[in-house]
Amino acid sequence: MSTFRHARLLAATGAALTALALTACENGSGSRDEGASKSASPTATKDASKPAQDRSSQQPTQNTGSGQPSAQSSRAGKPAQNDTGDKSGKNDDPYAPGNLASCNGSNTRTTAQPVSRPLNHMLLTVTNTGSKPCALMYYPVLRFDDMQWVPQAIGDSKPQAVTTLKPGESGYAGVRLSAADGSGTGGDTGRKLTIGFQGRTPNSSGGPAATPALPAKGVHYDSALSVTYWQTDAETALN
Numbered sequence: 074m075s076t077f078r079h080a081r082l083l084a085a086t087g088a089a090l091t092a093l094a095l096t097a098c099e100n101g102s103g104s105r106d107e108g109a110s111k112s113a114s115p116t117a118t119k120d121a122s123k124p125a126q127d128r129s130s131q132q133p134t135q136n137t138g139s140g141q142p143s144a145q146s147s148r149a150g151k152p153a154q155n156d157t158g159d160k161s162g163k164n165d166d167p168y169a170p171g172n173l174a175s176c177n178g179s180n181t182r183t184t185a186q187p188v189s190r191p192l193n194h195m196l197l198t199v200t201n202t203g204s205k206p207c208a209l210m211y212y213p214v215l216r217f218d219d220m221q222w223v224p225q226a227i228g229d230s231k232p233q234a235v236t237t238l239k240p241g242e243s244g245y246a247g248v249r250l251s252a253a254d255g256s257g258t259g260g261d262t263g264r265k266l267t268i269g270f271q272g273r274t275p276n277s278s279g280g281p282a283a284t285p286a287l288p289a290k291g292v293h294y295d296s297a298l299s300v301t302y303w304q305t306d307a308e309t310a311l312n
Contacts, residue, residue, distance in 0.1 A: 173206060175207060176208060176209045176210075176238060176244070177207075177270040177279050177281050180201065180203035181200055181202055181203070181238075182202050184285050185197055185287060187250075191311060193251045193252070194250065195292060196246075196248070196307055197213060197246040197285075198243050199238070199244045199245075201238035201239065204240055211226070212226040212303060213300055213303070215269075217266055218263055226302060227249075227301050231302045236303040236304060245304050245305075245309075246310050247301045248301075250293060250297075256297070257295030257297035257298075258296045259296050261293075262294075266284065267283075270282065
């Protein structure tokens with residue numbers, strides 16, 4: 074009987090110890106691991122924030138997920154011309170064909186001088202008196218007094234390029250006044266000469282006309298009256 078009672082006493086003691094341990098866990102008096110977890114938490118949070126901070130500082134220079142540069146890197150890569158140049162794309166070269174003004178009576182000085190050789194010829198000289206280059210387009214359109222017809226241009230005299238005059242430069246055209254062999258008809262004497270300037274398209278107006286002075290006795294012309302295209306030198310114009 075004493076052995077049996079001793080065994081029961083040991084069993085009751087073990088049950089009591091088990092109940093005590095469970096009670097300690099429930100009321101917070103026992104040992105817990107949460108304390109170690111809390112003490113490690115600040116370090117873990119600090120370490121986790123570092124990559125986010127680095128990513129934020131690099132964001133403006135990073136490429137996007139699509140492989141395209143970010144907005145800031147795209148702006149940095151733009152050519153300087155787009156930031157400070159002419160956004161209209163206009164060519165500012167004053168000698169570019171699209172920027173050249175037509176030479177005319179408002180920006181030039183024109184003279185008309187009969188010459189001894191070739192016979193029955195006259196030389197027209199146009200000098201750019203403006204501050205910008207201008208172009209002598211095609212050939213001069215001549216009219217003596219109230220003449221009702223337009224002299225033809227000599228086709229073989231057409232130059233390879235438009236005659237362009239810098240400020241102070243001169244261009245030339247030769248005028249055949251009459252047939253040297255006397256075959257011309259409808260001869261007359263011109264006392265006033267009007268020279269028309271053409272624009273960018275044939276037979277269009279290039280601006281004000283010029284009225285150079287003629288010799289006091291006038292000049293004789295007939296149906297052979299014709300004119301060359303504008304040239305860069307007088308010799309070519311007369312030959």
